[in-house]
Structures are given as C-alpha cells and as structure tokens.
Amino acid sequence: MSFEWLAVAMFVGFFFIMITGYPVAYSFAGAAIIFGAVGLSLGAFDLNLLKLLPNRWFGTMSDFTLLAIPYFIFLGAVLEKSGLAEDLLESLGILLGPVRGGMAIAVVVVGTLLAATTGVVAATVIMMGMMSLPVMLRYGYDKKLSTGVIIASGTLAQLIPPSLVLVVLSDQIGVSVGDLFLGSFFPGLILAGSFILYTIGLTMLRPKAAPPLPKEIRTIGTRALALRVVRAVIPPILLIFAVLGSIFFGIATPTEAGAVGSVGACLLAAANRRLTWENLKAASTSTARITGLVVAIIFASSMFSVVFDGLGGKNFFTELLTSVPGGFVGFLIVSNIVVFFLGMFLEFIEICFIVLPLFVPAASALGIDLVWFGVLMAINLQIAFISPPVGFSLFYLQSVAPKEVSTGEIHRSAFPFMALQAITLFLVAFFPQTVRWLIDISFK
Numbered sequence: 001m002s003f004e005w006l007a008v009a010m011f012v013g014f015f016f017i018m019i020t021g022y023p024v025a026y027s028f029a030g031a032a033i034i035f036g037a038v039g040l041s042l043g044a045f046d047l048n049l050l051k052l053l054p055n056r057w058f059g060t061m062s063d064f065t066l067l068a069i070p071y072f073i074f075l076g077a078v079l080e081k082s083g084l085a086e087d088l089l090e091s092l093g094i095l096l097g098p099v100r101g102g103m104a105i106a107v108v109v110v111g112t113l114l115a116a117t118t119g120v121v122a123a124t125v126i127m128m129g130m131m132s133l134p135v136m137l138r139y140g141y142d143k144k145l146s147t148g149v150i151i152a153s154g155t156l157a158q159l160i161p162p163s164l165v166l167v168v169l170s171d172q173i174g175v176s177v178g179d180l181f182l183g184s185f186f187p188g189l190i191l192a193g194s195f196i197l198y199t200i201g202l203t204m205l206r207p208k209a210a211p212p213l214p215k216e217i218r219t220i221g222t223r224a225l226a227l228r229v230v231r232a233v234i235p236p237i238l239l240i241f242a243v244l245g246s247i248f249f250g251i252a253t254p255t256e257a258g259a260v261g262s263v264g265a266c267l268l269a270a271a272n273r274r275l276t277w278e279n280l281k282a283a284s285t286s287t288a289r290i291t292g293l294v295v296a297i298i299f300a301s302s303m304f305s306v307v308f309d310g311l312g313g314k315n316f317f318t319e320l321l322t323s324v325p326g327g328f329v330g331f332l333i334v335s336n337i338v339v340f341f342l343g344m345f346l347e348f349i350e351i352c353f354i355v356l357p358l359f360v361p362a363a364s365a366l367g368i369d370l371v372w373f374g375v376l377m378a379i380n381l382q383i384a385f386i387s388p389p390v391g392f393s394l395f396y397l398q399s400v401a402p403k404e405v406s407t408g409e410i411h412r413s414a415f416p417f418m419a420l421q422a423i424t425l426f427l428v429a430f431f432p433q434t435v436r437w438l439i440d441i442s443f444k
Contacts, residue, residue: 003039003042003044003311003312004311004312004313004315004316006035006038006039006042006044006311007308007311007312007313007316008313008316009035010031010032010035010307010308010311010313011308011313013031013034013035014027014028014031014304014354017030017031025293025296025297025299025300025301026300027300028297028300028301028303028304028353029300029303029304031304031307032300032303032304032306032307032308035307035311036050036307036310039307039310039311044311045307045310045311046310049306049307049309049310050303050306052306053302053303053306056302056306057299057302067255067258067259068162068167068177068253068254068255068257068258069164069167069168069290069291069294070287070288070291071255071258071259071261071262072162072164072167072258072261073164073286073287073290073291074262074265074283074284074287075243075258075261075262075264075265076114076265077282077283077284077286077287078262078265078266078269078279078280078283079114079236079265079268079269080283081279081282081283081286082268082269082272082274082275082279083274084232084236084265084268084269084272084274085110085114085131085236086131087231087232087272088110088113088232088233088236089106089107089110089128089131089132090131090232091228091229091232091233092106092109092110092233093106093132093135093213094213094228095229095233098212098213099212100203100207100210100211100212101145101199101200101202101203101209101210102210102212102213103132103135103136103139103141103210103213104136104141104145104146104149104199104210105196105199105200106132107128107132107136107149107150107153108149108152108153108192108195108196108199109192109196110128110132110153111124111128111149111150111152111153111154111156111192112153112156112160112188112189112192113236113237113240114128114154114157115153115154115156115157115158115159115160115163115188121154121155121157121158121385121392121393121396124153124154124155124156124157125150125151125154125155125393125396125397126396126397126399126400128150128153128154129150129154129396129397129400129401130400132146132150133146133147133150133397133400133401133402133405134402137402137404137405139211139213140208140211141209141210141211142206142208142209142210143404143405143409143413144409144412144413145199145202145209145210145413146405146413147397147401147405147409147410147413148413148414148416148417149195149199149417150397151386151391151393151394151396151397151410151413151414151417152195152386152414152417152420152421153192153195154393154396154397155382155385155386155393156188156191156192156382158378158381158382158385159184159187159188159191159375159378159379159382160184160185160188160192161180161181161182161184161185161188161244161247162181162243162244162247162254162257162258163184163378164290164294165352165378165381166180166181166184166374166378167254168294168352168353169352169356169374169377169378170374171298172352172353172356172357172360173356173360173370173373173374174360174370175370175371175374176371177254178247178250178253178254179371179439180371180374180375181244181247181248181254182248182438182439183371183372183374183375183435183436183438183439184375184378184435185244185248185438186434186435186437186438187375187379187424187428187434187435190424190427190434191379191382191420191421191424194420194423194424195417195420198416198417198420231272235268235271236268239261239264239265239268242260242261242264243257243258243260243261243264244257246260248438266280297353298353301353301354305357314357314358314361317358317361317362318358318361318362318365327366328366328367328368331362331363331366331368332368332376332429335359335363335373335377336376336377336380336425338355339351339355339377339380339381339384340380340383340384340387341384342354342355342384343380343381343383343384343385343387351381356377359373369432369435369436371435371436371439372428372432372435372436375428375435376425376428376429379421379424379425379428380425382421383418383421383422383425386414386417386418386421387414387418388411388412388414388415391414394410394411394414397410398410
C-alpha cells in the first residue's frame with residue numbers, strides 16, 4: 001500500500017503549523033514528530049531512519065563552508081554598528097551631489113557595497129532607509145524614486161556575494177559556494193547597473209524628481225572632499241574587493257575570506273576610533289542571533305527531511321516535477337512561480353529548506369546546471385521580496401520611513417524595479433553564460 005499521500009499531508013500540515021505563528025524550526029520539528037508518529041502507527045515509516053540524524057547533525061557542524069555565515073554577518077554588522085557604512089553613504093552622496101539623481105545613484109552604489117558585506121537584506125534596507133531616505137526627501141527627491149531605490153538596492157544582498165542566501169543555497173543544492181559566488185556576481189552587477197540607468201533615465205524625463213544637492217551642501221572644498229573619500233570610501237571598498245577577490249581568484253575559501261574580512265572590519269573601525277565595546281557587543285549579538293536561527297532551522301529541517309523521505313515524499317515530488325508538461329521549460333516555469341509566491345510570504349532561509357530540496361532531484365534528472373538554477377532562484381527571490389502587498393523589504397523600509405511617506409507610496413515604488421528584476425531574470429534564463437562565464441575563466 002502506498003503512503004505518499006501522508007508525505008503530501010505532512011508538507012501541507014507543516015505550512016498550517018507555521019502560519020499559526022510558530023517559529024520555522026519548531027514547525028519543522030513538530031510536523032516531523034506528528035507525521036512520523038502517524039506513519040509509524042500505519043506501518044509507513046521505519047523508526048530506524050531516525051538513527052541517520054546524529055550523523056547529519058554532526059556533518060552539518062563540521063561543514064567548513066557554513067562557518068562563512070557568522071563571519072560575513074559579523075563583517076557587515078561591525079561596519080553598520082561603527083557608523084562606517086553611514087559615512088560611506090554620506091561621502092558618496094556629496095561626491096555625486098552635482099549630478100541629478102546623485103543621491104539615488106549613491107544609494108544604489110552603497111546598497112551594492114553593503115550587499116557585499118552584510119549579505120542580509122533586512123540589515124541593508126533598514127540601514128539605508130534610516131540614513132538616506134530623510135536626506136533625499138529633505139532635498140526634494142520624488143518619494144517613489146527615493147523609496148524604490150532603497151528597497152531594490154537593499155535586496156541586492158540576496159544576490160551579490162557573499163550573500164547569506166547563496167551560502168545556504170550551496171548547502172541545500174549541493175554545489176560549491178565559490179561557484180555560486182562567481183555565478184551570481186555578474187547578474188548582480190547587471191541588476192545594480194539597471195537601477196542606475198533607470199534613475200538617470202527618469203531624471204532626464206522628470207528633472208524635478210531628483211534635483212542635484214544645493215551648492216552649500218556639496219561645496220565642502222576639494223581638499224576636504226578628497227580627505228573624506230580617502231577615509232570613508234576607499235578603505236571599505238578595498239576591504240570588500242580584497243575579500244571577494246581572494247575568493248574569486250582561489251586564494252582563500254569563502255570561510256577563510258570571511259574570517260579575514262571580519263578582522264579587517266574591526267581594524268577599519270579601530271583606525272576610525274569606532275571600535276568600542278558597545279559596538280562589538282551589538283555586532284556580536286546580531287551575529288549570534290542570525291547564526292543561531294540558521295543552525296536551528298538546519299537541525300530541525302534535517303529531522304523533517306528524514307521523515308518526509310521515509311514516507312516517500314521526495315520520490316513522489318521528483319516524479320511529479322519531472323513529468324510536468326514541457327519538460328525542462330515546464331519545470332523552470334513551475335519552480336519559478338512556486339518560489340516567487342512563497343517568497344512573498346516566507347523568508348529566504350525558510351524557502352531554501354522547504355522547497356529547494358524538492359526541486360534539486362528533479363533539476364538533476366532533467367540535466368539542469370544547478371549553479372545556474374540557484375542563481376535564477378536567488379533573482380526570483382529578489383523580485384518576491386519587493387512585491388506588494390507582502391514583500392518583506394517593503395515592511396523593512398516601512399518600519400523606519402518618515403511619517404510623510406505612506407505605505408501606498410512605498411508599495412507603488414516597487415513596480416518599476418520589479419520590472420527591471422524580471423528583465424534580468426529572463427536575461428539570465430535565456431543566456432546561462434551570464435552565470436557560467438566567470439566560473440569558466442576563474443582561477444581554480
């Protein structure tokens with residue numbers, strides 16, 4: 001007798017448990033216990049399969065790659081808590097002040113750089129919302145442009161390496177995190193470039209939407225500006241390129257680069273006399289909280305996976321997905337639709353652990369390049385994260401936006417940038433070499 005219906009019920013039951021408000025880790029473990037017990041009573045589940053869990057958990061804890069998670073989070077947290085990230089944004093804003101839309105372009109540039117340090121969307125969007133939105137509104141920037149560039153560029157933290165999304169994805173789809181970093185780099189730059197081009201085009205059509213900064217603000221003297229650039233802009237950029245360059249050229253693994261980057265961030269903070277115990281404590285607390293969340297979900301999802309596989313769930317969904325009409329193209333359409341809709345309701349970590357393990361066997365059976373597939377999913381998650389009415393980035397910005405910016409304005413501001421992200425998704429889908437070319441020429 002087939003009990004695959006029980007695996008499907010387990011998957012649906014997990015969602016019902018989660019939407020009641022339970023944390024994801026508890027939802028995973030609770031569904032595994034409930035449906036494991038039901039399967040055991042029906043003779044559909046072998047209790048001996050649970051003996052696999054200790055090996056899986058010890059394997060996770062000994063996975064050197066996953067050490068990159070706390071290192072990159074700490075690197076970004078130190079730059080944020082010490083105020084170095086804020087100095088970077090202000091300096092670029094003044095540097096680009098004479099240009100129409102200069103502050104918006106600076107937000108995209110800094111968002112890209114912060115994405116390459118924090119790797120966490122919430123931190124990037126909230127930080128830039130607090131620092132740049134009041135300034136842009138003060139100097140007459142259009143509200144929709146101001147909020148749109150913040151949520152769009154902040155969400156680049158899901159794609160620009162060393163993204164936390166990519167680190168988790170590499171573990172779940174079974175590919176090298178270095179390859180994912182290399183593969184996502186060019187698509188990430190395409191997205192950032194499209195945001196800048198859109199801003200420039202909009203200012204040409206509507207000059208009043210993003211006026212240049214007043215002369216008295218941007219005129220601080222050539223020497224003072226040069227000194228500010230040398231102190232606030234060049235060091236963080238050099239740190240980012242050193243970290244990413246060491247990974248791209250095979251000098252260091254992502255974990256080793258993250259460790260060196262964390263030390264570098266502390267040295268930068270110390271050089272600027274910002275390395276206080278309070279800042280270190282805040283950065284460490286933030287790092288421990290996010291890392292603990294990831295590890296708890298990894299452990300609980302392993303338990304869910306063992307029970308789910310034991311009930312025949314993985315084989316059922318693999319056969320279902322590989323038999324989708326249209327084969328390769330049909331599978332890509334279905335997987336992107338599923339991830340897009342889930343991305344509007346769930347955090348990326350939850351999606352990585354819930355649905356991607358179901359997609360990977362089918363993708364492998366269809367001969368799909370898993371690195372390319374992983375980058376596609378990361379771009380898709382970006383679109384979902386700024387999609388009204390429930391995109392997470394919208395709520396992150398809403399939580400720190402001034403009172404004069406309405407919820408409707410924030411939500412409407414997302415549509416042009418969603419279109420740019422969708423164009424990039426199709427570009428990467430139709431031209432896989434946008435992902436593969438840097439991997440193929442990399443030094444390994």
